[in-house]
Amino acid sequence: MDFSLTEDQEMFRGQIRKMLDKFGGTQVAREMIADKPESLKKVYSTLAELGCSGINIPEEYDGLDLEALDLVPTFEELGRSLVPGLFMETNALVVPIIKKYGTDEQKKNYLTAIAAGDKQVSFAALEPFNDFSRQGIQCSLAKKDGQYVLNGTKILVPEAELADAFLLVVRTSEDVEDGLSLVLIDAVDELNIERQLSFDEAKHVAKIECNQLVITEEQIIGEVNKGWEQLQEGLLYFNAALSSYMVGAMEHVVHMAAEYAKIREQFGQPIGRFQAVKHSIVDMKVHLEIARSLSYYANWVVDTEENDREAAVYSARTYATEKFIEAASQNIQLHGGIGFTEELDCHLYVKRARYYDQYLGSTPFYQEKVVASLGW
Amino acid sequence: MDFSFTKKEEKFRTELRTWLETNLPEGWLEGKRDLPEDLDEYSAYLRAWQRTLYDGGWAAIAWPKEYGGRDASLMEEIIYHQEMVRVKAPPLINYIGIHMVGPTLIDMGTEEQKEKYLKKILTGEEIWCQGYSEPSAGSDLTALKTRAVKDGDRWLINGQKVWTSFGHVADKCFLLTRTSTVPEKKHRGITVFLIDMDQPGVETLPIIQMDGHKDFNEVYLTDAVATDADIVGQVDSGWHVLIALMLHERTGIGAELFTLEKQFNDTVTLAQQYKVNGQPLIHNPLIRQKMAGFYARVRGSLLNYYRNLTTTVKNGQPGPESSIDKLVVSELNKELSSFAVEIQGHQGLLWDKDAAVDSKWQRLFLASFGQTIGGGTSEVQRNTIGERVLGLPKDMGR
Ligand SMILES: Cc1cc2nc3c(=O)[nH]c(=O)nc-3n(C[C@H](O)[C@H](O)[C@H](O)COP(=O)(O)OP(=O)(O)OC[C@H]3O[C@@H](n4cnc5c(N)ncnc54)[C@H](O)[C@@H]3O)c2cc1C
Numbered sequence: 001m002d003f004s005l006t007e008d009q010e011m012f013r014g015q016i017r018k019m020l021d022k023f024g025g026t027q028v029a030r031e032m033i034a035d036k037p038e039s040l041k042k043v044y045s046t047l048a049e050l051g052c053s054g055i056n057i058p059e060e061y062d063g064l065d066l067e068a069l070d071l072v073p074t075f076e077e078l079g080r081s082l083v084p085g086l087f088m089e090t091n092a093l094v095v096p097i098i099k100k101y102g103t104d105e106q107k108k109n110y111l112t113a114i115a116a117g118d119k120q121v122s123f124a125a126l127e128p129f130n131d132f133s134r135q136g137i138q139c140s141l142a143k144k145d146g147q148y149v150l151n152g153t154k155i156l157v158p159e160a161e162l163a164d165a166f167l168l169v170v171r172t173s174e175d176v177e178d179g180l181s182l183v184l185i186d187a188v189d190e191l192n193i194e195r196q197l198s199f200d201e202a203k204h205v206a207k208i209e210c211n212q213l214v215i216t217e218e219q220i221i222g223e224v225n226k227g228w229e230q231l232q233e234g235l236l237y238f239n240a241a242l243s244s245y246m247v248g249a250m251e252h253v254v255h256m257a258a259e260y261a262k263i264r265e266q267f268g269q270p271i272g273r274f275q276a277v278k279h280s281i282v283d284m285k286v287h288l289e290i291a292r293s294l295s296y297y298a299n300w301v302v303d304t305e306e307n308d309r310e311a312a313v314y315s316a317r318t319y320a321t322e323k324f325i326e327a328a329s330q331n332i333q334l335h336g337g338i339g340f341t342e343e344l345d346c347h348l349y350v351k352r353a354r355y356y357d358q359y360l361g362s363t364p365f366y367q368e369k370v371v372a373s374l375g376w
Numbered sequence: 377m378d379f380s381f382t383k384k385e386e387k388f389r390t391e392l393r394t395w396l397e398t399n400l401p402e403g404w405l406e407g408k409r410d411l412p413e414d415l416d417e418y419s420a421y422l423r424a425w426q427r428t429l430y431d432g433g434w435a436a437i438a439w440p441k442e443y444g445g446r447d448a449s450l451m452e453e454i455i456y457h458q459e460m461v462r463v464k465a466p467p468l469i470n471y472i473g474i475h476m477v478g479p480t481l482i483d484m485g486t487e488e489q490k491e492k493y494l495k496k497i498l499t500g501e502e503i504w505c506q507g508y509s510e511p512s513a514g515s516d517l518t519a520l521k522t523r524a525v526k527d528g529d530r531w532l533i534n535g536q537k538v539w540t541s542f543g544h545v546a547d548k549c550f551l552l553t554r555t556s557t558v559p560e561k562k563h564r565g566i567t568v569f570l571i572d573m574d575q576p577g578v579e580t581l582p583i584i585q586m587d588g589h590k591d592f593n594e595v596y597l598t599d600a601v602a603t604d605a606d607i608v609g610q611v612d613s614g615w616h617v618l619i620a621l622m623l624h625e626r627t628g629i630g631a632e633l634f635t636l637e638k639q640f641n642d643t644v645t646l647a648q649q650y651k652v653n654g655q656p657l658i659h660n661p662l663i664r665q666k667m668a669g670f671y672a673r674v675r676g677s678l679l680n681y682y683r684n685l686t687t688t689v690k691n692g693q694p695g696p697e698s699s700i701d702k703l704v705v706s707e708l709n710k711e712l713s714s715f716a717v718e719i720q721g722h723q724g725l726l727w728d729k730d731a732a733v734d735s736k737w738q739r740l741f742l743a744s745f746g747q748t749i750g751g752g753t754s755e756v757q758r759n760t761i762g763e764r765v766l767g768l769p770k771d772m773g774r
Contacts, residue, residue, distance in 0.1 A: 001451060002378045003682040004690070069377060258766045272768040275759070282758040285766060286700050293679035294672065300377045308675075315672035367668035368661070376644060376658050376667065 003296070005072065013073030017080070019046055025081040026345050029202035032084055037162060040085050044162075047074070047087065048117020056095055061111035068092070068237055068299045072244045079248025082345075082352050084203045086120040086159050092241035094121040094167050097182065097234035101222030106184070110165075121184070122163035124154035124208055125231075125360065132361045134228045137180055141170040141215060148215040150183070153207065156359070160193050160206035173225050180227035184219050200351035235360070236313045240302045243295035243316035246324045246356060250288045253327045253349050257281045257334050264336075271334075280330055287323035294319050310373035318366045325353035379682075381451065388448075389455045395432050396463050401425065409464060419503075419545045422469035426500030429468075435498045436474045438626070443482055443490070444498045450626065450689055457631040461638055472542060473497035473504035477550050477570075479624035484609050484617060489570065493548070505546035505573070507537040507595055508618075515756045517552070517618075518562035522597060524553035524569060533569065533577070533600040539750075543580045543593035546573050550621075551597075556612050566614035569602045577601060587742035626694070629701045632747075633681050636709055639740065640674045643667075643716045646733060650720060657719055670712055677704045696764040703757040706747035713740040 005013075020028075020043070028039045047053060052074045057063025064070075071091060078087060091114070098110050113119035130136035139152025150170060157166070166185045173179040185191065192209040222230045258281050261272030271277050298316035301309050328349040332339040339346045357363065381389070397405065401421075412418045429435040430444075438453050439445025448456065468474060478497045481489050496502040513519040522535025533553055543549070549571050556565030573580065577600030582590040609617040647658040647667065657663050684698040716737045717724045723732035731738060748754045762768040 001381065001682065002686055002689075003679065004377070004686045254766075258768060261768060270769045272762070273770070273772065275755070275771070278762040278768050278771075279755070279758045281766060281768065282762045285761065286704060289683075289697065289700055290673070290676035290680050290704065293683050294676045296377070296683070297675075297679050300379075311671065312675070315668070315675060318668065319672040319676060364661075364665050367665045370668040370671055371658075371664045374671070376648065376664070 003293075005069075005296070009070060009073050012070075013077060015050060016047075016052070016074055016077040019043075019050070020077055020081045020083065023081075026348055029082040029084060029348060032204060033201040040083070041162070043083060044085060044087065044120065045117055052087070053091060053117045054115035056091060056099075057111050057115040058099070061107060061115055063111065063115040067303045068096075068240055069296070069303070071241060072296065072299050075241050075244035076248030076251070079245035079250075080252045082202060082249060082348055084159060086122050086162055088238065088241050088245060089123045089158060089167075090114055090119070090121045093123055093234045093238040096237040097167070097221060097230060100233060101182075101230050103218075105218065106221060110184070113164075119164045120159075120162055121165045121167055122158055122160055124157045124166050125169045126154065126156045128153060128155050132365070134178070134180060137169050137171050137228075139168065139170045139210065141172050141181060141183065143172075148217070148220075150210045150213040150215050153209050155196060155207045156205045157193075157208055159204050160208065161195070161204065163188060166191070166208070167221075169227055169231055172227070176225050178226050178228045180231070181224045182221045182227045182230060183215055184221060185213075185215070186219075198355075200348075200355040202348060203352065203355055236302050236310065238360075239317040239366075240295065240298040240313050242356060243291070243298055243313075243320040246320040246353070247288065247292045247295050249349055249352060250284075250291060250320070250324045250327050253324075253331045254281065254284045254288050256346070257284060257327075257331045260335055277334060280334065284323075284327040284330060287319075287327065291316070291320045291323050308374075311370050314366045314370045314373065318363050318370065321353070321357045322363055325350070325357050328353040381455070385449075385451050385455060388452050389459060392434065392456060392459050395434065396459065396465070399428055399432055400463060401466065404466070405463060409466075411466065415544065419469065422466060423500040423503070425466045426468065426470055430499045435500075436478060439478060439482065439494075439498075443478075443494050450685060453627045454630050454685070457627060458634050461631065461634040469542070469545065470497060470500050470503050472506055472550070473502065473548075475625050475628060476506065476621050477504045477548075480550075480608065480617065480621040483620060483624070486605070488605060489608070493570070502547040503542060503545050504548050504550060505540050505542040507540050507543075507549045507551040509539045510536060511538055515753055518566070518615075520552055520554055520566065522551075522553045524555050524567060524602070529603065531569065531602045531604075531606075533571065533597045533602060535597050537595040537597070538593075539583070540580075540593045540595045541591055541750075543573070543595050544582050544590065549573055549578075549595070550608075552614055552618065555614075559612070563615040565612050566618075567611050568608040568614040568617045570606045570608060571600060571602045575600060586745065587739060589743075623693075626688070629705060630681060630685070632705050632709070633678055633701070636705055636712065637674055637678060639709075639716075640670060640712060643670070643712065646716060646737070647719060650733070652721070663719065666715065670708075670715070673708055674712075677701070677708060680704070696761075699757065699760050699764065702751065703754055703761065706744075707754060709740075709747055710744040713737065713744045717741045 023039055023043055028043055031039050051064060054063035055066045055070050056068060059065045095114060098106055126132060127136060127138055130138060139154060141148050141150050168183045170181055170183055171179060172181040194207045196205045196207050198205045261277050261281060262270055264271050294316040298313045301312045332346045335346055338344055412421050437446040437448035437456055441447050474497060478494060481493060508517055510520050510522060524531045524533045551569045551571050553567050553569055554565055555567040559565035577598050579596040581594045583592055583594060584590055647663060648656050650657045681701050684701060688694045720732055726732055727738055728735050759771050763770055
């Protein structure tokens, strides 16, 4: 038994960290708040140069043919600096879906470009006044006169302005059991995209409206009317990746809290000596390590056929979201007044924690998935 | 990453499993698992079980072969605990001898001490207890007052120990005493003695615990006698011996985690069997959410333990992060057993043979309170983690 990342994986983490530190850590996220995506774009191309974008892509499409677990250091480091962008959507959602369900043609087009860092794909699933469920997808793709026509509205589409393509979940039937389908859209210029104001300003979101948009057969991935089921497979990878991202972010939160508690003095001593402070940072640390263990396992199990594959991934996601928001919130408290300011990064972490806590399903939503997948 | 066991490890597991099937007490596997109520019978029963383990070569697998062990690897120890939990094996009455005192003597004892004690630890002939805590020395052990004074060629020991587990059945005690009252630091001036419990100067009085059991004791020492040959390590340097002893207990938390996992699985069954409004409880959305929460935490704790274990295997010693495991398992155990009682509603209030399902839940709930106190309280664990893992400033007075 060996439950640890390899030396190579840890070394790779070091490289990514060094690179992101050069960009100033959370500076990239802060520039996004100011609507300046240039640094983020540079980060993305640097990640591609380092080989990140090809990690889980087969060799025949110029990738490194490695596994989800090999992406963990990258996601943790991106989380540590709260780097927004589409790396997770692209490599941890779209790539696994195309690998599993795409045609040879789709694989060639997408995987090769993604590996090279030339294509980032955003994810358009959510709709106004609907939850993230099969029934909540109403955007309709109807076949008419031999061609498909798409109508409907998607919201909370991440970093749409950086996307070279979109993955959409759409309804193709009201009658059959699944009734949804997955569609890839490259012609981003033809889409009606409108920025939405995001609670987490460093995480850009947009609304996409489709009005009689013509879609070809080649743009549909996998089977028609099996889209929801296929999406779940992709979401396993996405949620495993997301748990790593949050672990990285949480690690930085714990670091901030512990370091501040060592240098801030009150009543003639560092505040970290007060147990109300010390013990609450310890609890954050304990939760962080448990979350890390769950996320490592999730990213390992997702590439296997173990019985607890789903339960493990969804557990990692729920645990990480719950503990991330808890830690990020407590971090503000531990900083006192300065923690309440815009200047310090504390609030950026709370906002991102809030964002992921409620993105693509809530904690109870995933808890139910855990229990259901175990057959209870 | 690799969660498989090697062929050698699997063979070890099969060997143990087969052995257990034929050697567990009569009827044990079929569910006849009641231990005798009477103290003497209880002690005789468990000593016999320890002797059976010894005869099969399974008493202290981690010890070196030359001292009667198997030189078991860490992973084999883990497998050993897993299998013992699987068959709910009888408790190890000489836990302290096997996992703490024995390895410490192998490490720092004199040849004479090894000769005199090791074999009897293995066979269960001599049961050990540890005498650390005192009425005014608990979390702060350095406040201990029990005095050992040289008197001719022997030592006379006076004072009181408390919460001494197994004290009522023990033949021997690994005793912390103060041999100097003018040390520059309070943890200096402490000496470890190996003393006889069966002597005029030692009186043991059982303490009734909140769960009705009498597993720990007051131990009064009045001119209790020991000799130079009974000292472990050096005079006044018992603190080092104590730390060495703690490092030897390397897989105890693993055993607790496997037990916790089993209890969680039983809780799932409980929630499936128990009906509310004619429906199995596990169909209730709120219960489902809580079960999912526990599932994540139980799995997370186990995985975290494996991660720390990997570090130990790779570096030859546990990293500071492994101090997290004790805190996590004891706190989680407390919440989980409380939950298991809670979901039984008003019927959960029935006790012992009238219990609605199985009174083990009520018992576990009560026993769980001891886990976050014994072996270092959760607060003290948090201090340790804060200081050793996060580098936060030390607690006052330390
Ligand atoms: C089931 C069980 C078995 C035991 N077996 C043995 C045994 O075999 N041999 C033996 O010697 N002892 C044994 N003990 C004793 C055990 O080690 C002590 O109870 C424990 O170390 C706590 O000491 P105390 O009871 O004096 O509590 P105290 O130290 O008085 O603690 C009281 C409260 O104060 C808190 N506290 C104390 N110091 C600090 C601090 N620095 N920071 C924050 N909070 C603090 C504690 O966390 C606790 O909540 C056993 C205890 C139990 C419950």
